[in-house]
Amino acid sequence: MLLLSNHHRHRSSLLPLLRLLHHRHRSNQHFSTLSHPPLRPLDVPLSQPTYMIWSSNTSLGKTLVSTGLSSSFLLSASSSSTSLSLFPSKKFLYLKPIQTGFPSDSDSRFLFNKLSSLSLRRQARPSLSLSDSVIYSSVSAAKSVLSDKLQAQAKEFGSGMYNLNIREVNENSGGGEAVSELVCKTLFAWEEAVSPHLAAERESGVVGDSEVLEMLDKCLREGLKSDRERMEVLCVVETAGGVASPGPSGSLQCDLYRRVIVCRDSNSNFVIIMFSEEVRPFRFPGILIGDGRLGGISGTISAYESLKLRGYDVVAVVFEDHGLVNEVPLMSYLRNRVPVLVLPPIPQDSSNDLMEWFDASHNVFNSLKDIMLSAHSKRIQRLHDMAKRAGEVFWWPFTQHGLVPEETVTIIDSRCGENFSVYKGQDIESITQQFDACASWWTQGPDAALQVTLSQMTSFVIEILWFQTELARDMGYTAARFGHVMFPENVYEPALECAELLLDGVGKGWASRAYFSDNGSTAIEIALKMAFRKFSCDHGILLDFLNNNTAERVIKLKVLALKGSYHGDTLGAMEAQAPSSYTGFLQQPWYTGRGLFLDPPRVFMCNSKWDLSLPEWLHAKIVKLQDMIIHAAGGMHMIDPLFQRILVNECRNRKIPVIFDEVFTGFWRLGAETAADMLGCVPDIACFGKLLTGGVIPLAVTLATDAVFDSFVGDSKLKALLHGHSYSAHAMGCAAAAKSIKWFKDPQTNVNIISEQKLLRELWDLELVQQISSHPAIRRMVTLGTVCALELQAEGCNAGYGSLYASSLLRKLREDGVYMRPLGHVIYLMCGPCTSPELCRQLLIKLHRGLEDFNRVEEKVRAC
């Protein structure tokens, strides 16, 4: 039975999100008149097992495996011990997002037909209802299936995809009341039997990745709802071609199903650059259909590796036997950790109805189904237990374990660009999205931007630049090529490239040497040792010491530093900070505070206006508010840049070496590649970390001038800087840094770069920022580059680093898909150097909404 329903021109719900890039984007819309509301985080349900069916090449029998699985699932007696009956109510959901060669090829129809036959053949089974539908197709594919009348209508709509919505149902199988269901759906179909990207182009029916995933998401939600209580559901999503075959947009399928990235501006018929405003983590586990032919071992292993390189899990490998015992090397490669199943040879005669083959394959499909169901249960169980187990073995940094109940622990299944994929075990089990608004301790600069270029070779080609995937491949390559190799007196490619990029970038114009270490604290300890030596040289202390060896206990060297600053948690870094919550006897009894700590003037926004607070000791005139540098961990204070510049000049006049701690500020955090760019003066020594590697791996570097370096050169090893860590300049860190440094500053990969690579465009909507800064719950606000920080109005024990005042606000925001962490009563949103202003705008809107709720609750509390 063929059912035809209405078909209308496909309207992309993502059109409003499209924007032309390479143009600075500033929203002029007023807060209250948003053209599109913030996107809701989308959940991927985990309640029912859902698997991707991947294949190492085309025509290896993906659909036969899907069919066999459906038969095993729907037509076999249940082996589940929890089932009440031998044949409990079941649903098998088969989704084919992308189909070419349609309508002569239709994998969903194949499955539908075969299962109808199998159901009749195995009569002892419960009755079954089956359906097959096709949702969208290209015009030319639609013409082949539509009546003349509808064809005429179709022409009216011009090019594009059609909402075909044809549906075929079969209710008669097995007789009696249908207790089980087979639902087959083809989402998008094209006529030509070529790669989807070619078919889409040739048939003028290009579909963006986001459209594919949106439709897939919709079908999954509808399909996974079980209509009956205790209904068991198994869902498979069958890909097209090989794991890295392009989808309709040109994205490789193994990338496409990881998240939404590109869409088409159907007005201009131009594929344009777009930010990933929406991200959905379809990191479903998969089955890999391998290749049993000559050469098939290689293809199967390589396909498996491509999936692993994108963070997918594969629970089983299946392939057709060609008499070459390919399972032996495959099992060896997989070390028996992933089961390998072999299907009997498939009859080549096209008239064969395959019924006997399905009978012969029955046990294999039963095993495969059991593997899938069991892997799913184990995964859910593991996710479910993780919070409890974490609470038993972890000692989290900066965390009062007494204040972390199990239910508040965040279970992170994966990271996708700027988002965490978080397991939710309450109500319905699902994986949901949270924007990592603390940039995982200010380290992250993942890919939010993508580029699409018009090719000269075909009408278009989509060049998707995905930082996380490329970085992962680089990490694999570097680990395989170098692992880690010792650094001193050696040179290897990633370290050399990284050092040269640093000196030509953040160190340009002043630095000539790169000293690598592992994190901000160690970079600071190294910087201090450099500065002490330089100071000792410049002031004759070293000479005195070398001459009479008495200076050691006589000269007391101190740092000149700012109050409220934070440079890390090792003792040397702590000694260079003014006393704070981090430095007291409770934390480190050895701390003495070896510095002169100045209270600097601070800059902030309050009630929509920028303001400057002067410390008592300083009676200065108001400075021009053009550039500001931030004290991050000290509470996100923005220090007056003029003050800092004068301080640098005064130090230089007195031959006091100047260290810039750029661990937080470096690599575009504040909108320029370095804070030095914004201050308009350069240091003698500077420390970098965090964003240095793009946020993937620890690495830090201390840069220094030639003059600093020279104070350690001599003829004795004892005069050298004797400081090092095991993994100094480790290859993977340097490779990640080299890639990130280039990525962030290149307008081809970071569309936020403006004005000849010197600045990021404005990311935070000024109007929204002003509105929030005027909110009664806010005391002060600061936005700069990728940072937007707020100090809440808080008194007494509600204020300060130890305060839990912001907790309820942050809980609310997490529910709204924004993951934030407080610094006491100071909270912040942080994005990456490539994040789109639109996404930042949505974060601000959510923040504002959160503050409204927060204020209502607090007012009630105050009223009590």
Add this chain to the structure above:
Amino acid sequence: MLLLSNHHRHRSSLLPLLRLLHHRHRSNQHFSTLSHPPLRPLDVPLSQPTYMIWSSNTSLGKTLVSTGLSSSFLLSASSSSTSLSLFPSKKFLYLKPIQTGFPSDSDSRFLFNKLSSLSLRRQARPSLSLSDSVIYSSVSAAKSVLSDKLQAQAKEFGSGMYNLNIREVNENSGGGEAVSELVCKTLFAWEEAVSPHLAAERESGVVGDSEVLEMLDKCLREGLKSDRERMEVLCVVETAGGVASPGPSGSLQCDLYRRVIVCRDSNSNFVIIMFSEEVRPFRFPGILIGDGRLGGISGTISAYESLKLRGYDVVAVVFEDHGLVNEVPLMSYLRNRVPVLVLPPIPQDSSNDLMEWFDASHNVFNSLKDIMLSAHSKRIQRLHDMAKRAGEVFWWPFTQHGLVPEETVTIIDSRCGENFSVYKGQDIESITQQFDACASWWTQGPDAALQVTLSQMTSFVIEILWFQTELARDMGYTAARFGHVMFPENVYEPALECAELLLDGVGKGWASRAYFSDNGSTAIEIALKMAFRKFSCDHGILLDFLNNNTAERVIKLKVLALKGSYHGDTLGAMEAQAPSSYTGFLQQPWYTGRGLFLDPPRVFMCNSKWDLSLPEWLHAKIVKLQDMIIHAAGGMHMIDPLFQRILVNECRNRKIPVIFDEVFTGFWRLGAETAADMLGCVPDIACFGKLLTGGVIPLAVTLATDAVFDSFVGDSKLKALLHGHSYSAHAMGCAAAAKSIKWFKDPQTNVNIISEQKLLRELWDLELVQQISSHPAIRRMVTLGTVCALELQAEGCNAGYGSLYASSLLRKLREDGVYMRPLGHVIYLMCGPCTSPELCRQLLIKLHRGLEDFNRVEEKVRAC
């Protein structure tokens, strides 16, 4: 012309290296009567460009590409500006290591024949001599080509491979004196046209990876020698099947050509476990033959990724056009950084002689050849410049730059297991091998061991466990799945697995919490903060402090530590060390040494006998020499374990928290998983790093007891341990650690594990150690677990950390393929937990040889 030379039974030169494992191996051979001398490091010449020809599947035209390249190289006018004539003397070397389907299929013969024809066709070229030879074949393949008489002889030799040595030559091409050469060689051939591992098994002609590589090495050396001055040479090594197709031993080819690993015991016909005594780094750059068919984009990309995941470089992708414009998505994927070339469709008619196709492909092959020659030149130039550039931008830790001339800088092209691949620019440019005998600052534990199991499914299956490849794949997967995600109050799989493994392993029986950081120094700083709090709690100091807030400046907490110890370079770690070269005013003026530093009794070997040196203050009886712990950076001193155990007990009696610094000693460095296992007592807190991740990436951890943890639990965040680093518990580090912890302790992956996973077998040959300890150049010697350390006899300025006394010895050892670094006049050999005793024995022999030379030179110096 067919030439047949002598054929005799193939004798594996590796047989003497074979040994049965799972049995403790102790060499009983005397030093002077070695059955086999230490292996010489093998150089891979770089003087001439050598490329691997890879393919994403079988039958994609690898040999056509090789042929086209040979034609372009030998038969075209030279475009090189340095050539003196239009047709300089040239040699094209084509090596086919593995051929199945022989003799009906022979890729080297195909190339030989086609080039003969092409040479005649393009008459204007210089005269050419051509040859094709086949070196070894299986018996059945040999029978097809040998005469009856020789066949009869062949039978006599039973199963195995035959030294076929057939050679066909053609001197007539082009006329006149031959100035150019084509040399084609098939190294090993089997008759059946199936995967080499199957053919090898079915024809009883299994060849080990080492045999393939040894023969390849030999042919390369012979072939790359240019017979004439200024002769240009281009070499291609054509693989069989796809990139991950198994070779004759079952190893995947992409693994096989990375190094030597397995060989066969042909006496027993059993494939047995063997250590990789020899390692040769055939990391040649490659050309990837892609797939232009439907599905070919996916296969090509996946094959490319499998090569990258093994550290290979690919300089170009080539494929046959099938009208599907596959180059567009491929170029997009490769971001135009790797050129993609398209060949015209290959005629399917088998009678076609392809001459016209080669003509039509001429330009493509010319471009490909130019790309290969240019990439080679750039690579050599880059390698050549690296030392100089490194000297200009690096600031190496622990290095006096004034003492590092450019020519002493080691240029590391890659790491392969325990070996560096080092570029040599002197004399002949080459890549040579150096055993990383300092374990890259004591971090390395790479795979030296492999396992081969007999399968129940076929007569044998070789299961090669290669740590570096598996770890690289895990790194790629983890970077793709997680990148880095924030740790506090969160949980994700790698961190949880790692923490659970730590508490169930090195922390078993005492630790209940894992606190992650980045390196040994930070782990120590965290341990100190933990210990201070615990001590303050236990002794009422904390209560006093909280009550009257005066304790802060009154109580002076000190550590009790050992003289000569080293715990890292950050200030807190330094403060816990006794004064040394690292702590003086020259290095860190803030250092005061906040401890009571005991001079411990030390254990060492001298003149073949173990000895104990007692400090003056201690009048103790001699202790039993069963276990010892080492002070590493302090000069590799082995401290009396009884002394340490007593110290621990005394501290415990006085409620002084005990910290074990296991950064160096942890994870089998000393032969047990932890030093605690050897001391027979447990700490309250312990620090781990270095080997924790298997040596790939920085990660450290501080483990603590529940009692320590509890002293930070309360209702205030300020009471929590406020110490953290950006990448705390980063996913890649934890994933690497989880893999390494399991790998090292599992007898299936580490054959050195004996006595129920509690100990490593003895790695250092006792007899050799005694011999070296009696050497006149040696003052003391210590061997334990993976460490073998020596103190040279040195007086005055030759002694101490700043001494350069050992330089000439170490230079000599580097020439001998052993990379060592001194700690002043103390030197050491260090292997990994999986290194074979045989390899250690060879290191000792080389060391002994080096000491002999060193002594002769020193005696001369003294005589002057």
